[in-house]
Structure formats: structure tokens, C-alpha cells
Amino acid sequence: MVEQLDELYREVILDHFKNPTHSGELPDAQVHASGANPLCGDELTFHIRLQGDRLAQIRFRGKGCAISQAAASMLAAALEGKTLREAGRVVEAMKALMRSEEPGDSVDLGDLEALAGVRKFPVRVKCAALSWNVVEQGLEAHAHGAH
């Protein structure tokens, strides 16, 4: 398979697509957030159980392309156990990465860094971005509701 494909579908992305970690539901979690890319049909629902200001447990369900589903799995893995503030920094770092800006050194993106290759496929950026957009909106809605 050609180089170009390997850049988009890095091994770790294919692994998360074929065997997603954190797939499932948490009916009693405080945060439930869904989103879709209506043009391609990618769908994601995140369930986040909060403990204090920590994202104690994250599960997701979804359907769609390999990029969108792998990104959800990798994001869930990266955010689980982090504080709200740390999670916000990961989301900002992913947005910066998609804009080809350097993420801050102190942010540990884990497997998510593999998504850097998506930038060369502009139409697929929204596939990757769906996961952090959904999580961000879910956390924001929860914060507004909690105040």
C-alpha cells in the first residue's frame, strides 16, 4: 500500500479503529454528548463520569469512518483520569495540531498524535475533529447546567 495511505491511516489509528478501547455506555454518567457529521454520517456519543473535577471514566459509541471512530477511541484514552482543566488543554492542543500549530510541550497527547497525518487530507479533518468537538460541547453544557 502506498506511503500516502500509511500517513493517514497510521498503524495506531487502524488499531483503535479495529479494536476500540473505551467503547460502551455509562447510563449513570453526568455527561452524555452526541454529535454527527451530517454530510458523511459519522456519529459519536460520549458518556463521561465525573469525580470532582476529574474525568473518571469515559465510554463512547459511534459509527462512521475509521478516522472518526479511531479518534474517539484515542481521545477517550487520552482524557480518562484527567482534570477538566487538563482535558481542556488536550482539546485545545488537538485543535492547534489540526491547524498545523505546535501543541504546548507540557500536553501529553498519547496516541492522538498519530492524527497529525490527517492534516494532509483536508476533507478528513472534520472526521477527526468530531470527537473533541462533541466532548468539548458536552463538558461546556454540563458546566453551564451545574452553575
Place this chain on the structure above:
Amino acid sequence: MTLNVERIRRDFPILARTVHGKPLVYLDNAATSQKPRQVIDALAAYYSRFNANIHRGIHALAEEATAAYEAVRERTARFIGAPSSRSIVFTRNATEAINLFANGWGRARLGPGDQILLSEMEHHSNLVPWQLLAQATGASLAFIPITDDGRLQLDRLDALLTPRTKLLAVTHMSNVLGTINPIAQLVERAHRQGALVLVDAAQSAPHLALDVQRLGCDALAFSSHKMLGPTGVGVLYAREDLLEAMEPFLGGGEMISDVQLTSATWNEIPWKFEAGTPNIADVIAFGEALGYLERVGMAQVHAHEQALTAHALTRLRELDGITLYGPDGNGAERGGLVSFNLEGLHPHDVGTVLDAEGVAIRAGHHCAKPLMRRLGVAATARASFYLYNTREEVDRLIDALHAAQAFFGRPAHVRPSR
């Protein structure tokens, strides 16, 4: 007689290029076709030799350009069997042609209680204009349902066609299912109830011999760019008496007879509907596209595509976990395209792997979201054929699909659970 595909391919410069180091296999013809040298050369010839505005100049260039432009109107009328070139209006594309008819015919004639009948398999371009018209007039929309294998449920037609039905607007050939609808029969039944019929021929005009008088339809729309011609040219055919009675769609130069400060009278048909300087160069080049198709013969084009489609359907069925959409079998009711999904793989991923193999297909909702919902999918992959495609290219599609399945493996969520 079979097509001399090898010779045809030499007329299409783009088919010689490579994509990601592989020879291009272009199977996205339902989106837009490639262009032969004759069409490309016609554009350059127009701008090099007789570029001028038409219908108004009194110099040689203007006369030559006007004659060439109007000759294409004649040629278009002959191509679809229209009785007169006065019934041919040039637009930007098929979408604009449908919008023109919806506004020019419908706004003054429809009201609450009236109904426009469509089908569940329409492209957005033959759906949204009618939604807008219904909103503006208070008319309602009704839909001919489709069967699970993608045919119109004709047994429902009598119940749907009522004295309230003023228009049936239906596709001749589905851009997703490949279904070729029985237009002549639909027209006969609609006319019996007093309804007019508009045919969306965007997918059929490039691939079938069309005869609007044999079909009996009252209006028909199609686009140049799907049939070897340039982008930016569409055609509305409508019966002359309808065009005479219709209101203009756009106002401006060329479409008037006389203009006062507060009023104007309209030019004769079809010019009443061609406000402003039209797309002269592309219309003239479109004439070359029609000439090319006439020389090859539309019956031959159709037969060639049916053979390719039959081969593609046979070979696609080899693939594990494939779902095919559209009518079963390889019969006459199916045009030259196939839509499918591979279990567990999103069509965009399939399309990306195919692209890496040099194979261009379409993946998405094909501007037919209600149909996607009816099929229960968000998107499909679609390969669509034309006169320059070969059996070997179909085989390369199949090889590339095997490569896609090997690349992604079978994702966990579609493996049978133990």
C-alpha cells in the same frame, strides 16, 4: 457493433494521466464526465477566432458567434427529439433548469390544495426546488415510494395521482440506484389525471437515446457536463405552449422585447428565459459534445455501459460483506452505475484507499439524503461508467476493493460475536 473503446480513449487527454503513480481509472462519471479533445478544442477555437456577444452586434464576429450558439440549440433539439428549437432553453445546469420551470410555471399556477408528486429517489435538485415552490404557494408535496430493491412502487401510483396533482416531477435514472424509470408509462398515467410531467434527465441524457416526444413528457432537464460537455451549461426542454405561458425566471438584458421605466414586455421564447449574456463558449463546445455522442451512437453507448455494469455486478458479488443497492439483475431497468457498501467500512475510507490505487469513485450521500434514509445508510460508494471505461478498469476496481478490505481487516464491531 461494439464500441472501439481504445480509439475513443485516445480522444480524452485526461485518461492518459496517472494518480498517485497509477494509471487513472475514472469511475465517477455520474458526478461529471471527462471531456474529449474536440470539446476542449472548441473552447479554444471560440475564444481564438470568433469571441463576441451574441444577438446584438452588427459585426462579423457577433454574427458568427450568434450562428454557432443558435446552431447548438438546433442540435440539442434534434438530440432529444424536440419538435422545435424554440422549446430549448439554455441554463447553467440541470438544477437551474428545474428551478426555472418550478418558478416560471408553478408560482402563478399553484395554490393551497394543489399537489406536486415526486418520488423517494430524487436528487436534491429535483426535490428542494419543489419544496421552495410548495412553501411559496401553499401547495403540498407527495412521494411515490420505492421498493427495497430501488424501483418505484407503480401500484401506488393510482392512489397518489389525484385531480389535485398538478405536476409529476421524477428522475429518468437514479444517480444512486441506477434505476431507469418507465417514463412513458408514468407520463400516460399522469396525463390521464391532468398532471404535467417534468423529467430530471441529468443521468439519462448522457447515456440513453432520448426522445421527448416518445416519452411524452412536458418538460425535461439535463446538464452538459455529465455528457462530455463543459460545466456551466444546462438545458430545459419544455413544450412551446408552456414556455409561452410561463413567466420569466430572471430579468435583464436579452429577455425583453421593450422596456419602459416602470415596465417591460418579454422577448419571444426561448430567449425570454435567457436573461443576460449567456455562457456562449461553453454552449458552443457543448455542441461538439453532442456531435461526439451522435457519431458514437447513443444505443452503442448504452449497450457498452450495460455490459460493463453486468460485469461489475458479477464481480462485486465476489466480495465478502458487500451490499448492493438498486434493482437486482442486469436488466434494461438499470443504467451504468453501481452503489454499494462493504460491511464495517465507511465509503469514505473505501474511497481513500481506491484513490491511492488510482481508482476514482464517489463516496457519500450523492445529494439524495432522503433516499439514503430510505435505504437505512448514511452513505454509499458508487462506481459509474461511461463510453470510455473498460472491463479491465472494472477489474481494477475489484482489485482495489479487495485491497481496501485487506488494509482495514474486519473491524471488531462487525465480527460475529462469540
